[in-house]
Amino acid sequence: MAAQRKGIQSVEQGAKLLETLIASRKPLPLRTLAQMSGMSPSMAHRYLTSFIRVSLVQQDATSGHYDLGTFALRLGMAALNRADFIQIADDEFRQLVSRVNVDGHLSVWGDYGVTIVRIYNSEAPLLSDLRLGAVLPLYDSAAGRLFLAHHPQTQVNPILKSELAKREAQKPSAEAIAAVAADVRRDGFALIDGQVFHGIRAIAAPIFDPQGDLRAAMSLVGNQPSLVKVPNPILDDLCATARRISQRLGWQGQMQH
Numbered sequence: 001m002a003a004q005r006k007g008i009q010s011v012e013q014g015a016k017l018l019e020t021l022i023a024s025r026k027p028l029p030l031r032t033l034a035q036m037s038g039m040s041p042s043m044a045h046r047y048l049t050s051f052i053r054v055s056l057v058q059q060d061a062t063s064g065h066y067d068l069g070t071f072a073l074r075l076g077m078a079a080l081n082r083a084d085f086i087q088i089a090d091d092e093f094r095q096l097v098s099r100v101n102v103d104g105h106l107s108v109w110g111d112y113g114v115t116i117v118r119i120y121n122s123e124a125p126l127l128s129d130l131r132l133g134a135v136l137p138l139y140d141s142a143a144g145r146l147f148l149a150h151h152p153q154t155q156v157n158p159i160l161k162s163e164l165a166k167r168e169a170q171k172p173s174a175e176a177i178a179a180v181a182a183d184v185r186r187d188g189f190a191l192i193d194g195q196v197f198h199g200i201r202a203i204a205a206p207i208f209d210p211q212g213d214l215r216a217a218m219s220l221v222g223n224q225p226s227l228v229k230v231p232n233p234i235l236d237d238l239c240a241t242a243r244r245i246s247q248r249l250g251w252q253g254q255m256q257h
């Protein structure tokens with residue numbers, strides 16, 4: 001048992017070197033790497049020698065600096081491939097809806113635009129008319145505005161052009177659309193107040209992947225005016241939940257809200 005505990009302890013100690021390399025985002029010399037990991041250079045060198053043998057770490061032949069190796073890359077890619085972001089978001093979002101007792105839905109970018117892939121009902125649901133697979137408007141929905149602000153314009157513009165062409169109400173100007181997108185990027189969330197249905201309000205927060213790309217939009221929908229008041233506890237909870245999901249997916253950025 002003592003040997004087993006020592007072995008586990010050794011792995012945990014060595015993992016500090018890997019964590020330091022991940023956090024640094026660049027190769028490091030031995031002395032700096034050891035200091036940042038809280039160990040002596042000689043001890044760090046022994047760990048690094050073993051890590052190099054299994055390709056967890058590589059050493060630059062010219063500078064002598066250490067960086068993550070090919071096996072570390074393969075581990076990271078395997079973990080990302082197995083991270084079902086829909087399932088992660090689903091678990092967190094169900095708990096959020098239960099906490100705040102407001103209807104919600106999760107949307108992703110599909111072939112026809114912003115598409116609902118999950119619907120969450122509160123104790124007194126309002127979203128009875130929404131269906132899985134429904135496509136939301138880019139300008140007139142909170143989820144759509146997130147994609148309007150963060151999704152590649154080459155994909156957004158054709159959908160937006162088609163949407164505006166079918167719009168019966170007055171069409172927003174290009175300047176108004178750009179202003180909405182800028183506000184969303186600045187605030188870190190999107191909201192609408194009666195644009196789609198009179199008296200229906202919605203707030204949405206983004207879920208980002210490790211590269212900072214928008215993967216999904218989390219939306220809460222209700223009829224209470226307080227839902228779109230800024231700030232408010234429900235909006236704070238929504239943004240915190242979206243940020244937590246993004247971080248679980250490997251995102252390391254900072255949301256404005």
